[in-house]
Amino acid sequence: MTGAVAPQARRDQWQDRVVLVVSPTPTHPQDYGNRKRIFRICRMLQDAGARIHFVHYASEAEWRRKLPIHAQAAMQKTWDAYYLVAPGRDLHCAPEGTHHLIDEWWDPQLEKTLQWLAERIRPDVAIVNYTWLSGALELMPSGTLKVLDTHDRFSGRKEMLESYGIAPEFFYTTEEEEAEALARADVVWAIKEEERLQFEEMTDRRVITVPHADPASPLPLRPLPADPADFEMRIGVIGARNQVNTRNLIRFLEVADKVFRAHLPPLKLVIGGTVCDLLEGVDLPFVEKLGWIDDVENFYRQIDVALVPMEFSTGLKIKVSEALSHGLPLIAHEHAFEGYRPFHPWHALPSFEAIAEACADLAFQGTEGLEPLRRASAGSHRAVVRDLEAGIAATGAAIAAAAPATLVLGDPAITVRGSFREQLAQGILGRLAERGHLLLYLDGIEDVSGATRLFAGLDPCRIHVSPAVRERLSASDIARLEDAGVRWAGLDQVIAGHEIRHLWLDRLPRPGERLARLRGVERIYLNLAMLRRADVAAVLEGEAGELLTPLTKVTLVGDCDRPLSSRLRRRLGAEQVLAAPLAATGDALRRSLLAPPFSSRKGLTVILEHPSEAIVEMAAAVAVSAGQNLVNVVTLETDETELRSDLQGGVLRRHLPGHVLDREALRLLRTTRLTAGFAPESLRAGTLLAALESAGHDVMRFGAPQTRTLLSCMRRMQARLIRPGEDMLPGRRQHAVFYSEPGWRRIRDHWAEPAP
Known part of the structure; x- marks a missing residue:
């Protein structure tokens, strides 16, 4: 691989x-191996379009002593959101028993932050770094893919260190405790293949190998002396100050001293990093100690060959990745090269003796021996990049399957603030969200203020809006919607990114909205309270055949006791007609329609399916005869969106917006004395009348308006206006369909059915 190209x-x-990424270490500066790995993973995902919310639990000593402002600023600039959580307890404590319990270092302060954050951003994926922070995964909401990046295996760590005479350090636990951590994840990341096999023996969770690969940034050869005879091979080792690095290096130097004394190769072993602090007693003629390295890349520029002499350790050797990414010739112990693919015998040597012999051999070859090793390092780097990409791709493929979702194809009219449709949607979406992972898709927004108000109350629903809508909005409106949880995505993208199990239709697909990829849908719900008459006609005439296939179960939801509902049921072969409560699922709608005392109500409301001047004229006459000079007219199957009035014959006729019954229209409806419905075929009329009746209003229902029956209808309306019945209290008359809780229980039973 050439050029500085990231995986x-x-x-x-x-x-x-x-x-959402939870990490006990920062990503800036990238001066330690674990920081480099976490940064690389986050940057890869961000480059692929993901939005990274980075939660930094400041557990390291550097952050406990001071606040590194520059590092904090760099993380704030790099990630889409950065959250700093201060520790609320003592850290890195010794175990109470022989081993740490998996949650022994858990911090309730971190728990509170994550609970608050997860409820608000509803992450698609949560990546928690290290098993000792795995408790964070239990705080994630349903529908979130939970990933545990182990970095290292912590069971067996104590025993391994003690076998080499090293006192246990940092965190160490038992297999039983580590298995508990793995069980909290949907996907476990092992940093090398050897640990993947070990973890698979401990858990039934999916384990994916996700190695570390630095971006390729080949370095030029070190300048050579004018006289080849003056060339001395510089072989470099870099390491941090810890007992594992120190013991391995001292053991290697003891072996190398004997080999180099025997052969006297022209080489210098250059040691860099804080590991030098623990090598004060080492004084060998072939060793050059540089101490603290301010710039790692500059260290690699000073050497000809990278050396990784480690016969025991845990996790992946990030220093191997560094050397490979720079295209350096590399000599390593086979243990140190675990997690990488060797492209040369010297990449994975069996012993320190073999490593020392290889160093001596290469030194005698001079510069001629470097090029084959450089090509081998480039090959190993390309291979580990492919392995990293494969691990990330396998994780990406698991996102959609993390939680089968219900997709709601919403009507943009639900965004009109205070409207009948908005309040109806609040209740419906709230109930659906209780049943499982819910997605709402809108291809338009009619009222930004109403949309932000609606969306803010739809937790835990994920809201997707067509990117075309964004192009028509101001920057401030875009910010308001994004703060309310909006994600900009087309319908194809939403479908491709989720496993859709149920489809809830408030409207039929628009021309160009392809639902062909929804092959795994088990059931489609038609929301009769929201569907327009044109949508219903399209279904009855067979124009929705692509969507409503014979293999898909169809359920009608709403006021189903109407001829049109029966025709739909016969046409679709609907398995179940539900009398599910729609408006009643949200108290806001009942409050907005709550009838005031009868004495303060006036006028007559007429609900029509289509405009009818004859009915309106007769209703006006009836109102006048009863001493009421007001008629509200609601025509549901029109696209009227604004309230208008006219005065005819001394009667004020207010035409309320039938397409969107906004807040003002609902206020006028609730102050009416009598409501009469002349829309037996309108599915939305049934829900509206039921809502009014539930809220304590006097409601009359009539069949299709015909000339021979209209006079009879008007006489009955006149009698009711003149001699009203008992003043009804809210809830006194509860419509059976409106409050049918068994309907929602039936939906719950659908969603509990196992997938075929």
Whole structure:
């Protein structure tokens, strides 16, 4: 691989995904191996379109002593959101028993932050770093893919260190405790293949190998002396100050001293890093100690060959990745090269003796021996990049399957603040969200204020809005909607990114909205309270055949005791007609329609399916005869969106917007004395009349308006206006369909059915 090109993640899997990353170490500066790995993973996902919300639990000593402002600023600039959590307890404590319990270092302060954050951003993916923080996964909401990046295996760690005479350090636990951590995840990341096999013996969770690969940034050869005879091979070792690095290096130097004294190769062993602090007693003629390295890349520029002499350790050797990414010739112990693919015998040597012999051999070959090793390092780097990309792609493929979802194809009219449709949607979506992972898709927004108000109350629903809508909005409106949880994505993208199990239709698909990829849908719900008459006609005439296939179970939801509902049921072969409560699921709608005392109500409301001047004229006459000079007219199957009035014959006729019954229209409806419905075929009329009746209003229902029956209808309306019945209290008359809780129980039973 040439050029500084980072590994790629598939954009179709990660585009617009919200990824919550929990880490006990910062990503800046990248001066330690674990920081480099976490930064690289986050950057890959961000480059693929994901939005990274980085939670930094400041557990390291550097952050406990001071606040590194520059590092904090760099993380704030790099990630889409950065959250700093201060520890609320003592850290890195010794175990109470022989081993740490998996949650022994858990911090309730971190728990509170994560609970608050997860409820608000509803992440698609949560990546928790290290098993000792795995408790964070239990705080994630349903529908979130929970990923545990182990970095290292902590069971067996104590025993391994003690076998080499090293006192246990940092965190160490038992297999039983570590298995508990693995069980909290949907996907476990092992940093090398050897640990993947070990973890698979401990858990039934999916374990994916996700190695570390630095981006390729080949370095030029070190300048050579004018006289080849003056060339001395500089072989470099770099390491941090810890007992594992120190013991391995001292053991190697003891072996190398004997080999080099025997052969006297022209080489210098250059040691860099804080490991030098623990090598004060080492004084060998072939060793050059540099101490603290301010710039790692500059260290690699000073050497000809990288050396990783480690016969025991845990996790992946990030220093191997560094050397490979720089294209350096590399000599390593086979243990140190675990997790990488060797492209040369010297990449994975069996002993320190073999490593020392290889160093001596290469030194005698001079510069001629470097090029084959450089090519081998480039090959190993390309291989580990492919392995990293494959691990990320396998994780991306698991996102959609994390939680089968219900997709709601919403009507933009639900965004009109205070409207009948908005309040109806609040209740419906709230109930659906209780049943499982819910997605709402809108291809338009009619009222930004109403949309932000609606969306803010729809937790835990994930809200997707067509990117075309964004192009028509101001920057401030875009910010308001994004703060309310909106994600900009087309319908194809939403479908591709989720496993859709149920489809809830408030409207039929528009021309160009392809639902062909929804092959796994088990059941389609038609919301009769929201569907327009044109949508119903399209279904009855067979124009929705692509969507409503014979293999899909169809359920009608709403006021189903109407001829049109029966025709739909016969046409679709609907398995079950539900009398599910729609408006009643939200108290806001009942409050907005709550009838005031009868004495303060006036006028007559007429609800029509289509405009009818004859009915309106007769209703006006009836109102006048009863001493009421007001008629409200609601025509449901029109696209009227604004309230208008006219005065005819001394009667004020207010035409309320039938397409969107906004807040003002609902206020006028609730102050009416009598409501008469002349829309037996309108599915929305049934829900509206039921809502009014539930809220304590006097409601009359009539059949299709015919000339020979209209006079009879008007006489009955006149009698009711003149001699009203008992003043009804809210809830006194509860419509059976409106409050049919068994309907929602039936939906719950549908969703509890196992997938075929």
